[in-house]
Amino acid sequence: MATVAQQSASARSVAQASRTINRQSVGNILIHLILILCAVVMLFPLLWLVSTSLKSPGKQFVFPPQLFPNPVYWQNYTELFKIAPMGHYLWNSFEIAILSTLGVCLSSAIAAFAFARMRFRGREVLFVVLLGTMMIPFQVTVIPTFVIMRWLGWIDTHASLIVPNFFGSAFSVFLLRQFYRTIPQDLVDAATIDGAGYLRIFWEIFIPLGMPALATVAVFNFLGSWNDLFGPLIFLNTQAKMTVTLGLTYLQGRAGTGGGRWGIIMAGSLLGIIPMLLLYAFGQRYFVQGLARAGLKG
Amino acid sequence: MAATSSLSKMRRQEERLAWLFVTPIVLGILIFQLYPTIFSLYVSFTEWNLLTPMRWVGWRNFVDLFTNDRNFGPAMYNSFVFTVGTVLPGTALALIFAVLLNRHIRGRGLYRAIYFIPVVAPTVAVAILWSWIYEPQYGILNWMLGLVGVKGPKWLGSSDWAMFSIIIMSIWQGLGYNIVIFLAGLQSISPDLYEAASIDGANGMRQFWHITVPLLSPVTFFVVVLSVIGGFQVFAAPFVMTAGGPANATITVVMQLYKEAFQFQRMGVASAMAYILFIIIVALTAVNLSLQKYWVFYEEGE
Numbered sequence: 001m002a003t004v005a006q007q008s009a010s011a012r013s014v015a016q017a018s019r020t021i022n023r024q025s026v027g028n029i030l031i032h033l034i035l036i037l038c039a040v041v042m043l044f045p046l047l048w049l050v051s052t053s054l055k056s057p058g059k060q061f062v063f064p065p066q067l068f069p070n071p072v073y074w075q076n077y078t079e080l081f082k083i084a085p086m087g088h089y090l091w092n093s094f095e096i097a098i099l100s101t102l103g104v105c106l107s108s109a110i111a112a113f114a115f116a117r118m119r120f121r122g123r124e125v126l127f128v129v130l131l132g133t134m135m136i137p138f139q140v141t142v143i144p145t146f147v148i149m150r151w152l153g154w155i156d157t158h159a160s161l162i163v164p165n166f167f168g169s170a171f172s173v174f175l176l177r178q179f180y181r182t183i184p185q186d187l188v189d190a191a192t193i194d195g196a197g198y199l200r201i202f203w204e205i206f207i208p209l210g211m212p213a214l215a216t217v218a219v220f221n222f223l224g225s226w227n228d229l230f231g232p233l234i235f236l237n238t239q240a241k242m243t244v245t246l247g248l249t250y251l252q253g254r255a256g257t258g259g260g261r262w263g264i265i266m267a268g269s270l271l272g273i274i275p276m277l278l279l280y281a282f283g284q285r286y287f288v289q290g291l292a293r294a295g296l297k298g
Numbered sequence: 299m300a301a302t303s304s305l306s307k308m309r310r311q312e313e314r315l316a317w318l319f320v321t322p323i324v325l326g327i328l329i330f331q332l333y334p335t336i337f338s339l340y341v342s343f344t345e346w347n348l349l350t351p352m353r354w355v356g357w358r359n360f361v362d363l364f365t366n367d368r369n370f371g372p373a374m375y376n377s378f379v380f381t382v383g384t385v386l387p388g389t390a391l392a393l394i395f396a397v398l399l400n401r402h403i404r405g406r407g408l409y410r411a412i413y414f415i416p417v418v419a420p421t422v423a424v425a426i427l428w429s430w431i432y433e434p435q436y437g438i439l440n441w442m443l444g445l446v447g448v449k450g451p452k453w454l455g456s457s458d459w460a461m462f463s464i465i466i467m468s469i470w471q472g473l474g475y476n477i478v479i480f481l482a483g484l485q486s487i488s489p490d491l492y493e494a495a496s497i498d499g500a501n502g503m504r505q506f507w508h509i510t511v512p513l514l515s516p517v518t519f520f521v522v523v524l525s526v527i528g529g530f531q532v533f534a535a536p537f538v539m540t541a542g543g544p545a546n547a548t549i550t551v552v553m554q555l556y557k558e559a560f561q562f563q564r565m566g567v568a569s570a571m572a573y574i575l576f577i578i579i580v581a582l583t584a585v586n587l588s589l590q591k592y593w594v595f596y597e598e599g600e
Binding site for chain 2: 028031032034035038039041042043045046048049052060061063064065107108110111113114115118119120121123126129130133135136137138139140141142143144145146147148150164166167168169170173198199202223226227229230233234244245248249251252262265266268269270272273276277279280284287288291292
């Protein structure tokens with residue numbers, strides 16, 4: 001008797017469970033449909049960019065449009081390098097982004113270490129001032145910065161874009177300090193007993209253990225430097241010294257009004273995007289971690 | 299006695315070394331933040347073209363901007379429209395997609411990775427790409443609209459549609475950024491709350507409004523403040539797509555500032571504009587901070 005009742009009860013609960021699962025899976029399919037639709041909206045413009053960059057001049061205006069160009073027309077890229085110093089643009093962007101990132105990382109990390117682990121008079125006040133400067137919009141400081149660069153004779157040189165980074169950035173110091181505070185004091189104490197000074201503790205403990213945070217700072221600064229338009233726009237004048245973003249704004253004028261115009265422009269834009277896609281592909285988790293940390297602990 | 303003095307010697311050493319370590323950032327703050335901030339405040343009360351000496355003009359630059367300037371009014375208005383137009387739908391969409399992604403569904407990481415791709419692309423390149431999509435005659439958007447029998451407008455070439463077009467592109471580019479922040483916030487909400495709510499018979503919608511929305515409000519607050527500040531500083535997209543046109547329909551405060559400073563060499567006017575922007579940003583932050591205590595809900599113990 002008891003077993004029969006148990007069996008029917010369990011049968012009921014199985015039926016109930018399967019109904020729930022059914023309803024859940026219908027819901028899940030619906031959610032997937034919405035998410036896929038959004039993914040298509042996100043990706044399609046980029047596919048269209050690739051597609052246009054590989055189409056011959058005539059094919060760009062054919063309706064219905066072809067997503068997969070046939071034949072693939074590489075000449076947009078060769079034409080691109082002919083009409084604009086694209087190689088210079090790319091190289092300059094790399095040079096400026098790499099050196100700027102290096103500078104920000106070094107200066108911010110050592111300052112973050114001092115704020116996190118050393119005692120000195122004025123520490124708290126200084127940190128508050130540092131955080132306060134994050135509220136000052138770039139537009140307020142840009143004209144005086146321009147005046148400083150002109151005074152130094154650095155207009156139309158990469159130094160105007162690179163050197164300020166060697167003074168660190170408030171946001172990077174903030175992010176690194178938060179992370180450095182989580183490194184166990186025991187490690188520091190042990191190293192001190194072994195006779196290590198602060199510089200060695202910083203270099204041999206905080207740099208390696210703080211790598212995730214430092215990588216986050218690095219990828220964000222690299223991205224920021226590469227994607228910046230305003231800085232290069234006001235500081236650089238010579239074509240051969242320009243970055244990709246600034247060069248692309250000129251490309252619109254250089255590509256002419258002929259049938260090949262959009263193919264060439266799209267080729268240039270794609271070359272400007274690809275390095276950031278690679279950075280993202282390899283450093284994805286640092287982007288995500290960095291945003292989560294900045295967003296929630298800020 | 300000897301021990302104390304050696305201790306204080308160590309403390310002094312620590313102090314000196316610490317100041318050495320923060321020297322770069324302190325110099326950076328002084329040279330590239332504080333000095334420029336004070337200097338541009340001074341410049342905003344002068345007439346200055348970088349070449350001839352500054353001439354003190356008092357409040358004239360500010361008064362002129364609000365009474366005489368043909369471009370500043372439209373620039374303020376457009377920046378406001380852009381900000382409202384991107385922040386409200388952008389935040390709502392990001393919240394919805396973050397909630398959908400927060401369920402245990404297959405391919406979650408892939409979706410998130412795809413949505414984030416436009417965020418990392420340079421705005422200049424993305425803006426050029428969208429100019430091609432919006433192209434009135436041969437662009438893919440108007441072709442698609444044609445398929446369903448709609449004759450698309452001239453988008454960037456139309457003063458009625460240009461700002462709308464830039465807003466759509468900006469929402470597309472920024473969505474993934476806010477989704478990632480919302481997702482991080484959602485993951486900090488305890489699953490127990492949803493379990494308890496389900497046991498009490500609360501359905502998905504009720505759970506969303508009574509658990510997710512209130513507990514996520516600090517994150518929402520953060521996203522809104524950041525997006526509003528970013529919205530008022532928009533530059534690259536209109537610079538590349540429309541250069542402020544047609545007929546000033548997409549000129550923004552920062553674009554106008556750029557023109558005044560680096561095309562017309564009117565540093566005083568440009569600095570005054572920068573300070574107006576600064577005040578707006580500080581005021582928005584302050585208003586948001588004070589409103590925060592009425593509607594933002596922090597979990598106890600946080």
